[in-house]
Amino acid sequence: MEGHEIVGFVAGFGTTFAAASDLFAILKRRSSQGMNPMMAGIMGSFQIMWVHYGILIDSMPVVVWNIIAVVTNFLMVGVFFNLPAL
Template sequence: MEGHEIVGFVAGFGTTFAAAPDLLAILKRRSSQGMNPTMAGIMGSFQIMWVYYGILIDSMPVVVWNIIAVVINFLMVGVFFYFARIGKN
């Protein structure tokens, strides 16, 4: 693995899992209070474009990291609405 590939791997890992601590905190406290799902939704939407870009340039790391990031961000949105709905009942 060359130097630029290592940098790309580390950068992809970092940006992909940046939202994971917030997701885990929401799940732990079982509340979406204080969370705005808009950013996660926007990030997930644009990461879909990164997946497409990765396909265009034939870069499997770009595709894989961004698919994982899309899942994390849309889980954030889903968890937000799940706990928001439960909180109203």
């Protein structure tokens, strides 16, 4: 693995799991209060474009982390519609 790929994986880890921490917090408190599903849906939609871009430029870090981010954001939307806002 080359140096720029290592930087890409570290950066992707940070940005992807920043959103995942919100998902874990919502699940822990069992409430979707304060969550904006529109933001998560928009982010997930544009991250699909990042996945496509990563494929076009043959960048594994861009592809991998954005696939994880897409799943995380769409899980957030699903959680919003399945948990009460207390």
